[in-house]
Amino acid sequence: MRPKIYLFGDSITEESFGDGGWGASLAHHFSRTVDVVLRGYSGYNTRWALQVLERVFPMSSENREDAPLAVTVFFGANDACLPDRCSAFQHVPVNEYKQNLHSIVSFLKKRWPTTRILLITPPPIDEDGRLRHPYIDNPSNLPERTNKAAGAYSEACVAVARESGNPVIDLWTKMQQFPDWEKAHLRDGLHLTPQGNMVVIEEVVLKLKNEGLSLESLPVDLPLINNIDPIDPLKAFQN
């Protein structure tokens, strides 16, 4: 059985197998070594994620041997909706967000002690993009998410990683180091362009490698064509 990596998060995870998406890129990267399992839920915040944890990661009799290699936990973009704007129903206060993230990490660590938990902060917000591409009716003409608010949730996520001893990708900071990140990395002020997806996949591959999970270290599923003897191909399949 191939080992698994779960991608758990909101829409930025759910749509990660679209064109140029970071989830598909990860599955491609590990195409002979790991099953990348998509568990993205558009619009979800950490409060809702906590409600569904047991259903997303059901306990099974095979559970122990079925421990995934890693789980990416990528929430905060919806928690960071402002409480007095058009997407207020998705808002979660930053202190609760922090506590919820800790609870998600604890749940996963308790279920699978050896599994690596890779936290990912919400991306930065291009407020102009959010006004140009509203998801719902927004009569106030004020962005429902701001970059400053996303930054506070990103900081909280980094703190959870530090406090729980898990790796983190500070996407909010990382993305803003690129020129024109607002339009180059975000297609609607929040969701990722192919170039934005590149930032995520490069970081995910790097962090997993730091955790010992790389093409160099993971066993390949069945003989590679280069290891099959052209003179006696069936020999490769005898073990």
Place this chain on the structure above:
Amino acid sequence: MRPKIYLFGDSITEESFGDGGWGASLAHHFSRTVDVVLRGYSGYNTRWALQVLERVFPMSSENREDAPLAVTVFFGANDACLPDRCSAFQHVPVNEYKQNLHSIVSFLKKRWPTTRILLITPPPIDEDGRLRHPYIDNPSNLPERTNKAAGAYSEACVAVARESGNPVIDLWTKMQQFPDWEKAHLRDGLHLTPQGNMVVIEEVVLKLKNEGLSLESLPVDLPLINNIDPIDPLKAFQN
């Protein structure tokens, strides 16, 4: 637990999560309903596939409830290598190819009687492309695959589908209906361009729909954001 669709095949399956790939597109299409599981093995023919069937689809105690919705079986491009050219070690005679495909289908049907088996024929071959992009040393300067040979394997695959009562995508015929298919659909005379991948994904989605497997018929994993009441979001998670 989400149901699964396995993609079983050669390099055209293994690389199907690359940019614009049909596997990633299928995973994206079913992002909240189905886990698309990659089981592509570059260079493999049906003779080698038979050798590894039990390892690719291991029997487990949970096997009955774990029956996948569907398996795509996409072999033939390597079997169709000519027996007197530079990739002869991958060649499998067309009669054996046909028998091997029958054996693969029987194995899957015996293991999981309700699982849909979707056969896919090899794509057509652009011989000029094969000479421009050799995979191994080719001193003869004759293509190791020809379109005519691929056509014979495609016909055999269609016959297996008919004889076993399973759906099939006749990719060899379908692709050649497009103008400039040689360069538009094939990047090296054999493997798919993004446009070639589009032909495959459209056909796969259509055939699965014909088998009753579509977004309309499959249950969604957890409440969609549009079904969450903004006034009382947690209500959606009570069942």
